[in-house]
Amino acid sequence: MEKTINITLKIWRQKGPKAQGGFQTYKLDKVSTDCSFLEMLDILNEQLINKGEEPIAFDHDCREGICGMCSLYINGHPHGPDTQVTTCQLHMRKFKDGETITIEPWRSAGFPVIRDLMVDRGAYDKIIQAGGYVNVNTGGVPDANSTPISKIDADEAMDSASCIGCGACAAACKNGSAMLFVSAKVSQLALLPQGRVEAAARAKAMVAKMDEVGFGNCTNTRQCEAECPKGISISNIARLNREFLKATLKS
Secondary structure (H helix, E strand, O other): OOOEEEEEEEEEEOOOOOOOOEEEEEEEEEEEOOOEHHHHHHHHHHHHHHOOOOOOOOOOOOOOOOOOOOOOEEOOEEOOOOOOOOHHHOEHHHOOOOOEEEEEOOOOOOOOEEEOOEEOOHHHHHHHHHHOOOOOOOOOOOOOOOOOOOHHHHHHHHHHHOOOOOOHHHHHOOOOEOHHHHHHHHHHHHOOHHHHOOHHHHHHHHHHHHHHOOOEOOOOOOHHHHHOOOOOOOHHHHHHHHHHHHHHHHO
8 A cells, every 4th residue: 555644844935045034834744655755846837837836846857867967955964864865866764654854955155146046056066167178189099908007996986986976075074165076077087197187287287177167165064975875985175185285386
């Protein structure tokens, strides 16, 4: 037999970037615990539209935990109370019957609110554009075995590359720091020979852009690591600091 719950939702509503925002309360009855969190919001929006009210704006795309667009702050946690999942992978069985659920947009200077629960995450794109790529002429495609890479380095690079750039790290950080995101993108390239050529310039450029677009400094509280849906390690931040220090000394 399908299990259902009754819930109360306190949702942040804001008509635009410069508008005054505030919480509004909604009640939903008989919500299936098999629903994903975003499906529950779809049900709420259907009810609002049927009443002639404005639906709640929230970001979503793949709904498979890949794109990172489903960026919601739920009961004080980026992506909700479950660990290492995005909002679209969070299910209503994680909540209790009669529970009040508070839903907010990302809270960070680098992520200004567009409308309701949607934020502008373009700052992350600007950081990637500053240096999160390999720009050297590598010539023809080399044989896969001609550039030996240790399994440890390859595994670490792949783990770092699993970052989806959702912004949960910055939203969780009390300083609004994007260091975990930047360090993951630096690490995935710095660990591989193709990325070593531009390592110094990359670290300096990406950190400079991170500061420019309004993110704070890292004070190693590890909240970013705890809330990251992909389990990115803060060991990447130590690597970024080393890369940045070497780049500074060289210049």
